[in-house]
Amino acid sequence: MTDAVLVVNSGSTSLKFAAYAAGADAVPPLLCRGVVDSMTSDPHFIAKAPDGTPIDAHEWGEGQNLGHGRALSFIIQWLEQHEANIKVVAAGHRVVLGGTRFEGAVRITPEVLDYLDGLSAMEPSHQAYNVRGARELSQDFPGLPQVAMFDTSFHRSMPEVAQVYALPAELRDTGVRHWGYHGISYDYISRQLPQYAPDARRVIVAHLGGGASMCAMLDGRSVETTMAFAGLTGLPMATRSGDVPADVLFYLLKTQGHDAASLEKLLYGKSGLLGLSGVSGDMRLLQDSKDPGAVLAVDAFVYAMTKFAGAYAAVLGGLDALVFTAGIGENSPIVRAALCARLEWLGVKLDPAANTANGPRISAADSGVGVFVIPTNEELMIAQHTLALVRTA
Secondary structure, three states, rough: EEEEEEEEEEOOOEEEEEEEEEEOOOOOOOOEHHHHEOOOOOOEEEEEOOOEEEEEEEEOOOOOHHHHHHHHHHHHHHHHHHOEEEEEEEEEEEEOOOOOOOOOOOOOOHHHHHHHOOOOOOOOOOOHHHHHHHHHHHOOOOOEEEEEEEEEEEHHHHOOHHOOOOHHHHOOOOOOOOOOHHHHHHHHHHHHHHHHHOOOEEEEEEEEOEEEEEEEEEEEEEEEEEEOOOOOOOOOOOOOOOOOOOOHHOOOHHHHOOOHHHHHHHHHHOOOHHHHHOOOOOOOHHOOOHHEEEEEHHHHHHHHHHHHHHHHHHHHHHOEEEEEEHHHHOOOOHHHHHHHHHHHHOOEOHHHHHHHHOOEOOOOOOOOEEEEEOOOOHHHHHHHHHHHHHOOO
């Protein structure tokens, strides 16, 4: 019998999962991963082997509302029946916001879930659904140990001046602060980079996907990051706006007929690369298009990264390494080359052939800054932290 840890990423209409063997390995091996998609309308399940080969699929039929609980129960039952001699012994959940109470992974209890649910107003896109998945799994499998790992935790090493906003103390005390996100990914990259650049102390990491951010690290610890209070700010993303001045929002509320709900929908779902291009929020389509809107969207994305990279080099007092990760970062030589060209003044010099081959090292031998492409692995980080906490208990 093989013990396994289930890694869960619960969204509003989809639930991604991965299963890792919970043996004695320092790096637990991946058994399989998959997704239950369109949970509220046309739910369907697909599981893949570690190499990405599909190994099973299931459909419930159009018009079905599966929900998080039934989806998770199906996944656990499938794992224990389909995968030979598997027993799920723990579950680890990605939760975006840990608040002021949790600066690291934590064992899940009803009281912990109540606290995390209370933070949902701060981060409306993911938090409530992350919590719902953990809560419903607790109800259906009450004896299963569960752990929450937070996207915000890695950034709690930022200095106080980087975490505060210039607002009255009574507002800051309610949790209005610079939280920072994608921390699980940045944690993973901070542990991988020494294999490629052991002497790099001052590092900028660009986690570029449908959600995108950048992080300045000093000696492997976060000192600044672009996402701020929630998952909306910083770089323009697929459909999220990135930074928009507060006075623009006042203008939209006062003169354009918006209320809080419509403004939230606009900024989260109709802006970013989609809003700029009027074509798509998918960088794969935009970077190959000659449509003026698509060109503008790519240029604006690179320009925003350039501004943050310059600011972060100033915060760090120089730059030793630049790392690209996540979907765009790992797979778009065009975007990587465009940013590196703008950072030549920092000593960045790209190796075009290595960049086309997606690295891992894509900087020239005489570059003053090492530039790398390192695939992220948030699921593995969650599995490792979950196993560590469960074993300690």
